[in-house]
Amino acid sequence: MTLKAPTHHISAQPGEIAKTVLMPGDPLRAKFIAENFLEDAVQVNSIRCMYAYTGTYKGKKVSVMASGIGAPTMGVHAWELYNLYDVENIIRVGTTGAIHDELKIGDLVFALGACYNTPYADQYKLSGTFSAVASYPLLRDAVDKADQMKAKYMVGNVYSTDIFYPEYDREENERWSKMGVLSVEMETAALYIVAARAGKKALSILTVSDHVMTGEKVSADIREKNFTDMMKIALEIAE
Ligand SMILES: O=P(O)(O)O[C@H]1O[C@H](CO)[C@@H](O)[C@H]1O
Numbered sequence: 001m002t003l004k005a006p007t008h009h010i011s012a013q014p015g016e017i018a019k020t021v022l023m024p025g026d027p028l029r030a031k032f033i034a035e036n037f038l039e040d041a042v043q044v045n046s047i048r049c050m051y052a053y054t055g056t057y058k059g060k061k062v063s064v065m066a067s068g069i070g071a072p073t074m075g076v077h078a079w080e081l082y083n084l085y086d087v088e089n090i091i092r093v094g095t096t097g098a099i100h101d102e103l104k105i106g107d108l109v110f111a112l113g114a115c116y117n118t119p120y121a122d123q124y125k126l127s128g129t130f131s132a133v134a135s136y137p138l139l140r141d142a143v144d145k146a147d148q149m150k151a152k153y154m155v156g157n158v159y160s161t162d163i164f165y166p167e168y169d170r171e172e173n174e175r176w177s178k179m180g181v182l183s184v185e186m187e188t189a190a191l192y193i194v195a196a197r198a199g200k201k202a203l204s205i206l207t208v209s210d211h212v213m214t215g216e217k218v219s220a221d222i223r224e225k226n227f228t229d230m231m232k233i234a235l236e237i238a239e
């Protein structure tokens with residue numbers, strides 16, 4: 001089987017996607033980023049509403065594309081971008097539920113690593129457990145930018161889960177909290193695993209949209225449009 005672009009899931013022609021792709025879960029956040037931060041943005045995908053746009057930011061060619069929710073859809077789209085479109089860097093710009101009690105709504109979390117319950121890495125038949133980790137050059141550059149912007153952030157482990165509504169809930173989060181895990185979301189581990197296998201770079205920059213211990217949360221509209229620091233940092237570090 002010879003795979004090449006365009007694909008089942010991405011209609012962009014080869015060359016229509018930049019080397020760096022920002023990847024929010026939410027397709028409307030992808031549209032918001034393109035409309036508000038990119039110049040001359042052209043829509044290059046709409047299959048399954050996984051909107052993708054390519055434009056320029058401060059003269060650099062950059063793309064933004066939605067991943068959808070969860071490891072399988074992140075896995076499909078990141079795999080195709082890295083392996084069929086020659087993408088070098090994917091920077092997830094996502095929302096996350098805080099577990100750590102010092103994190104507040106709007107704070108940034110840089111995912112140094114991601115714990116996970118997805119079986120995504122089982123396909124590689126490793127005789128141990130794979131550590132899903134960020135690409136250090138992207139992480140270093142992003143943290144430098146956050147410092148320059150005086151953003152409030154933490155760097156550490158997150159938990160990427162396939163289950164948004166777990167039965168076990170609070171006790172589960174407390175167990176992760178005891179292990180120093182900062183927050184929960186759904187795609188970072190799959191992104192880091194796909195990037196590792198492709199020999200490419202990946203980073204997740206997350207913004208706290210809710211606190212899983214207290215139930216405090218913001219609206220879907222705010223999650224779509226208001227968390228602009230992570231978008232600016234991702235665009236600034238785009239190569
Ligand atoms: O805001 P996004 O980037 O979609 O990320 C988070 O929000 C979704 C759940 O509501 C999951 O995709 C989770 O990872």
Ligand SMILES: O=c1cc[nH]c(=O)[nH]1
Pocket residue numbers: 095096097098164184185186209210212
């Ligand atoms: O996956 C997510 C994202 C935000 N908040 C959560 O609790 N979970």
